[in-house]
Amino acid sequence: MSKFFPLLLWVLGSLLSVSVHALPAVALHYGAAPLADLKVFDIVVVEPDHGHDPLLYQRSGSQLYAYVSVAEVQPSRRYYPDIPTTWKLARNGDWQSEVLDQTPADWPEFFANRVVAPLWERGYRGFFLDTLDSYRLAAQFDEAAQQAGLVRVIETLHRRFPGIRLILNRGFEIVPRVRDKIEMVAAESLFRGWNAGQKRYEEVPAASREWLLGQLQTIRQQHGIPVLVIDYVPPHNRSLARATASQIEALGFIPWVGDSQLHTIGVGNIEFQPRRVLVLYNGGETVALNYTNAHRYLQMPLNHMGYLVEYADTRQPLPQGIYRDRYAGVVTWFSGFLPATKGKELSRWLLARAGEGMPLALIDDFGFLPDRSWTEQLGLQVGDLGMQGTLQTIRQHPMMGFEIAPPMPGREYEPVRITNKWSAQATPLLELQDQRGQRAVAGAIMPWGGFVLDPFVLVTLPGTDQQRWVIDPFTFLTQALRLPPMPVPDVTTENGRRLLMAHIDGDGFPSRAEMAGSPFSSEVLLKDVLEKYRIPHTMSVIEGEIAAHGLYPQYSTQLEDIARRMFRLPHVEMASHSYSHPFLWNQEAKHGTFLDETQKDYHLELPGYTFNLEREIVGSVNYIQQRLAPTGKKVQIMLWTGDTAPSSEALAIADRAGLLNMNGGDTFISRNQPSLTAVRSHGIQKDGYVQVFAPITNENIYTNLWQGPFYGFERAIETFEMTGHPRRIKAVDIYYHTYSASKRAGLQALHKVYRWAQAQPLHPVFASEYIRKVLDFYTYALARDGQGWRVRGSGELRTLRLPASWGMPALAQSQQVAGYREGAEGTYLHLTGDSARFQTLEKTGTAPPPRPFLYEANARIKKWQVNANATHTEFSLQGHVPLEFSVAHSSHCQVRTGQRVLAPVRTTTAVRADVQMFELTATHADFQIVCPTR
Incomplete structure (x- = not known):
């Protein structure tokens, strides 16, 4: 191991691996799909022609290695036309490629210049060298000369590209001659392989396996080089992939078990945890995705449980390649039948997924009349069951009656019968x-998933537009999709405390307040709110309302001055609320919306203006930056207006401009509407772009669209409380418009809400920080790592919510974890950076001696370092308000800042008996926890 040891340290150290494995986690992925899921691995081998950016990717802590074929070339490669005919030894018919002679004197330089150099310039530093043994496909060859040619290729690469890292696929005979120049040796098909000629997966014959095993053991034992073994199983057979990886790892090799094309995420020495749920809907039922039942009601429970939702409109071709590697399940939500051809397509598609073992959850309506093949495979009888008269409920599962009792089915209701095939294994929800x-x-919960039909999903209260859940969506989705317990990336919390933010839409900036002297409402807001409550605020303006070329040029000088004074406040960040306040961002959806068709162009009537997305987004930001922003401060956020349903084009424009975006969602649960149907998801994804929703709705909902009562926003406190317990689903977001300061009742409501927030143990953040957490949620990667877990994100989202059944985190067996705090739904784990590795006491089985840890804080951890025996901890906190933090298991220790020993404060907050709380007037500081040596 001596010659490889420095390389191994580099892999484990500079890649920021948090695994307890002695060897790095390696994945191979030759598909064109986004690589965000794979960043949890240390090394990812990719097909470089898909255009991946290795420099951008390495920021995740993982490294991309480029696949390059040494002794074969396919006609699709750019350098193929320049290869002399005399260099072609044979043809590989299975892969439609040419086998290349390794003996020509010019070949190593050609390979370095034409194949590797362009990839090196793009940022690749690691390379997977394939097809080293392909010369054996030729009718005649000089084996010694071919191997000498391969050695010259490797030596040339090391000479031309200092620091290059190489993984060889086979080439066993040349390993002794290049072992100081390679990082790893790979081999395919130790237990299971792919027969390219016959296009089938096969078990490797025992004799072939024993020969290959001998070669690999020699490389590892005699040369001290890690070995990567790549086996192949069908992409839907996850259990076989898992078992094969375990066989390989038991032999001391790095496993990777994937599909024949390496287009899916396989199983290695860690196993990626799929977080995606595919939701099928009929786009013809609504004017936009934002208004579908699936999005309005289903995405929130899935998000809260840690899952991402991808939507597929059944009007389009149904997606392919939906496997258990990246998808936890498939859900459908239809309100009626699809067109006949689409119904048949959907039926076949769902049967195929069920046959591959993909869990299905079918909600509201199947979307088609199931035929015989459907009923036989899924064990359901649908249609005329010969039932007569009024149906009575005779048995009800506990997950039914979640918010309202199941209704009596009407005469038009068509029940479903479970056939004898599955009756013993099914769990009826309502008989x-x-x-x-x-x-x-x-x-019922079925062996293939589960279903629940209308009217036993949601009920609309008579005479209202309010809904209630009949079924518990959390329990139904968990059981139907077989969702396993997992760490949940949580956007509501950091360091144990619920997040607090405040953001203001600029509407009404020029309006006059109903107060002495009729000041602008924006002036009242500045003096009575922004200068009083020194928590992070995000303030926006509408250019068309305050600019000299806008609606009120006579007041522009005064209005711009107010905006500048707001933006100079250190606890205020700037945002745009557009140029003309569009009421409808997706112009293709004008018809069929709630908007009045007479509204001209669906925006403020600015003279001579024609609606333009670039002008609304980029133009308004430029105006703020050039006219209103203090030196050194930048506009970071676009706050959507009107229907807050931007098209993917609008989201793309904001993204290209480097802007974050937020608004929409309208979470407004209250005592008047005490239903989770009024709680929305984290956001919505459109064509790969994420619209982040405001955690809580603004005062418009509470004041009947500002018609009164004008004190109604004080009811936001109800929403804060009901989204904090029994489930902490949302951050506290004080969200309103500038015109709230135009009426005394509105202003008093603001004060009441702010005072409530000040009295809570919260963690203040800017809206931009919250938005980045949500974006991190969308690309966060989790993987099972032995008895623990490995996670990677961008470093913005720092909290994982662990199931209560797992017990407490085993801090001594974890890395980049500062502590934890118990919550109503589980344990909030505090991470110190963008990656972590952790175990829990449920898995370790033993309780280690207690050690000091961070219990909670209202600021971000900037540093956390613990010495070997946990007697000395150094950490830094940086926040936006005076620091408050608590440390557990520290009663026998000193907590210091600088040379000063801190005294814990007395508190009536219900915390653990072993927790000490500390307060400072500073917003950032360095600390030490010093404990006596045991």
């Missing part, structure tokens, strides 16, 4: 019986 004693069900 119905007719007057003759015939039975049926309205939903």
Whole structure:
């Protein structure tokens, strides 16, 4: 191991690996899909022609290695036309490639210049060298000369590209001659392989396996070089992939078990945890995705459980390549039948997924009339069951009646019967019986997933637009999709405390307040709110309202001055609320919306203006930056206006401009509407762009669109409380418009809400910080790592919510974890950076001696360093308000800042008995926890 040891340290150290494995986690992925999921691995081998950016990717802590074929070339490669005919030894018919002679004197330089150099210039520093043994496909060859040619290629690469890192695929005979120049040796098909000629997966014959095993053990034992073994199994057979990887790892090799094309995420010495759920919907049922039932009601529970939602409109071709490597399940939500051809397509598609073992959750309506193949495979009888008279409920599962009792089905209701095939394995959710004693069900958990049908999903309260859940969506989705317990990336919390933010839409900036002297409402807001409550605020303006070329040129000088004074405040960040305040961002959806068709162009009537997305977004930001921003401060956020449903084009424009975006969602649960149907998701993804929703809605909802009562915003406190317990689903977001300061009742409501927030143990952040957490949620990667977990994000999202059943985190067996705090739903784990590795006491089985840890804080951890025996901890906190933090297991220790020993404060807050709380007037500081040596 001596010659490889420095390289191994580099892999484990500079790649920021948090694994307890002695060897790096390696993945191979030759597909064109985004690589965000794979960043949890240390090394990812990719097909470089897909255009990946290795320099951008390495910021995640992972490294891309480029696949390059040494002894074969396919006609699609750019350098193929320049290869002399005399260099071609043979043809590989299985892969439609030419086998190249390794003996020509010019070949090593050609390979370095034409193949590797362009990739090196793009930022690749690691290379996976394939097809080293392909010369054996030729009818005649000089083996010694071919191997000498391969050695010259490797030596040339090291001479031309100092620091290059190489993984050889086979080439066993040349390993002794280049072992100081390679990082790893790979081999394919130790237990299971892919027969390219016959296009099938096969088990490797025992004799072939024993020969290959001998070669690999020699390389590892005699040459001290790690070995990567690549086996192949069908992409839907996750259990076989897992078992094969375990066989390989038991032999001391790095495993990677993937599909024949390496287009899916396989199983290695860590296993990626899929977080995606594919939701199928009929786009013809609504004017936009934002208004579909699936998005409005289903995405929030999935987000809260840690899952991402991808949508597929059944009007388009149904997606392919939906496997358990990246998808946790498939959900459908239809309100009626699809067109006949689409219904048949959907039926076949769902049967194929079920046959591959993908869990299905079917909600509201199947979307088609199931045929015989459907009923036989899924064990459901649908249609005319011969039931007569009124149906009565005879048995109800506990997950039914979540917010309202199941209704009585009407005459038009068509029940479902579970056939004998699955009756013993099914769990009925609601059993119905007719007057003759015939039975049926309205939903069930099935071996293939589960279903629940209308009207037993949601009920609309008579005479209102309010809904109630009949079924518990959390429990149903968990059981139907077989969702395993996992760490949940949590955007509501940091260091144990719920987040607090405040953001203001600029509407009404020029309006006059109903107060003495009729000041501008913006002036009242500045003096009575922004200068009083020194928590992070995000303030926006509408250019068309305050600019000299806008609606009120006579007041522009005064209005711009107010905006400049707001933006100079250190606790205020700048945002745009557009140029003309569009009421409708997706112009293709004008018809069929709630908007009045007479509204001209759906924006403020600015003279001579024609709606333009670039002008609304980029132009308004430029105006603020050039006219209103103090030196050194930049506009970071676009706050959507009107229907807050931007098209993917609008999201793309904001993204290209480097802007974050937020608004929409309208979470407004209250005692008047005490239902989780009024709580929205983290955001919505459109064509790869994420619209981040405001955690809580603004005062418009509470004041009946500002018609009164004008004190109504004080009811936001109800929303804060109901989204904090029993589930902490949302951050506290004080969100309103400038015109709230135009009426005394509105202003008093603001003061009441701010005072409530000040009295809570919260963690203040800017809206930009919250938005980045949500974006991090969308690309966060989790993987099972032995008895623990490995996670990687961008470093913005720093909290994982662990299931309560796992017990407490095992801090001594974890890295980049500062501490934890118990919560109603589980344990909030505090991370110190963009990656972590951790275990829990449930897995370790033993309780280590207690050590000091961070219990909670209202600021971000900038440093956390613990010595070997946990007697000395150095850490730094940086926040936006005076620091408050608590340390557990520290009663026998000193907590210091500089040379000063801190005294814990007395508190009535219900915390653990072993927790000490500290307060400072500073907003950032360095600390030490010094404990006596045990």
